Amino acid sequence: MEQRIALLGCGNVGKALIGILNRKGRHLEGAYGVRMRLVYVGDPRVGAAADSQGLDPGAVLEMLDRGALPEAFRGDVSEVVKSMGATVVADATPTDLRTGEPGLSNARGALSSGAHFVTTSKGPLAVAARELEEMARERGLKFLYEGAVMSGTPLISLIRNGLAGCSISRIEGILNGTTNYMLTRMAQGLSYPEALEEAQDLGYAEADPTADVEGFDPAVKLCILAWVAFRREIGVDQVDRTGISGLTGEQVERAARSGRSVKLVASLWTQGESIMAQVKPQELEADHPLHGIGGAVNAATIWTDHLGKVTVSGPGAGRDETAQALLTDIISIGRD
């Protein structure tokens, strides 16, 4: 079948998706029976390109490299979907965790006009996961967001598909690569300021590292996982949150020398009828599944009734990695 894709957002992730479609479009059609036709690309910063017959992804990339697309950006997603006959809107816009915008309006516009919606943005999930999922379900559409947690490492697919039928009692994750990189380097002898500076130099940490080092980023991801795994909406203020800024390199190195590793563990578990959520540095023993997860890698361990513990690890960020999440979501909608 054909997926007619309207892509919103031409930053690193959007460009990476266009690049993948350019390199692998024909292969994807053969392997999954899904014909990927890019009908619209738009970003308020660079304009838009549209062709209901299908854009040439290579030509779009060249235009983006030159800095601009030929048409005016259109803010009304419903209008884009209808005029271009888009079957799926792929949202790679920046995240605003407070308002959920622009992803939230993009989602409502896509779903209300009959298109599936796939996103890498945490924003719409943080503020309206249930609303959007119900909106999609009522219309027989898909609302998918593999890239919102651990980029393309398929944690959400694992929970939804691979573990279907299991009951989950607990999830523990290393959901922030920046702090895991810092802790790995502190275990090797760096001080906290040295580790932070190195993470900033490598582009892992922002100039203002608060969202990472104070644990806001993994806390938001826990809220998304609470919805995925337990169908419960919790707010980030309900997460008991401690970051890593109170740790010294000495503490982390001392734990490493005694065979333990300090990790910023994001945990979610059931307690009676409640869902408990916590982000906190913990010293993990050598037999903990997350003990050996080093560097900017992300990982999550899921406790289940039928399988005991299952762990998945992989990249937690990156342009191709996050674009891959959009791709697997699009393929899952329409494959053979």
Next chain:
Amino acid sequence: MEQRIALLGCGNVGKALIGILNRKGRHLEGAYGVRMRLVYVGDPRVGAAADSQGLDPGAVLEMLDRGALPEAFRGDVSEVVKSMGATVVADATPTDLRTGEPGLSNARGALSSGAHFVTTSKGPLAVAARELEEMARERGLKFLYEGAVMSGTPLISLIRNGLAGCSISRIEGILNGTTNYMLTRMAQGLSYPEALEEAQDLGYAEADPTADVEGFDPAVKLCILAWVAFRREIGVDQVDRTGISGLTGEQVERAARSGRSVKLVASLWTQGESIMAQVKPQELEADHPLHGIGGAVNAATIWTDHLGKVTVSGPGAGRDETAQALLTDIISIGRD
């Protein structure tokens, strides 16, 4: 939607599936929109039970505990499917890797009469993966086998669904829990004979441990993964295979003392147009994703173009664990 299940095989795995349906049937319907109706249960050793209105799983379990089912076992799966209106045949019969039977005939019988086929048996895959998958595809049916590798740990779902769109270049796995348990104990100071005896006492190893310790079991699993990941059929004789029986406890312990771990690694990779497959003990450095996988746990690392390395680990055997694989396969056929 409703899935009308004909279950073949009432050993530990079959009974575990009936137990799960008994405990969680109503929950599964609510969570996935799939109504599980068990219409037939049969095993040549204990007879059969059939009710086109749906058997009571609890009553079937009680009959099995008393040692027999009320009706005669029926060998003709097509006849069972047609007379009971089964929509899916769940196969939990023993594996014969040489003939693929009885799973192979069960698969052909189910698919030719219009029922989906899900199995935990490596046999049908080892001898006829392509034939059965094409047979299913032509008829618009599913042929699924999550339980054939790593029991219910969803490695196959990860490759098929979670990594859809990625190109895979290499897989390395610890696909045999018995030998991984033995190697873990040898690293702790046991000799090879001591580790083998302990694994036999715990029920991990058979009285004749050849299939495990000589690497036949992971070699067959590599053949299945070659089909899943690369759409290539290779025979077990094409796997370059070395088991662990040539290792001493001393060797394994010495590696552990120097920070490496000896693992029986099953590897699959592309080389030009060829698929290479190898089972071989290897000393893994501390930064290898499989380094810390201890005890009877299984794990696999998958090298991809878009995501780099992704690793999944979990149980590789067990009755509930393997029944879970059948369950997730059945849910994936007919969920909302």
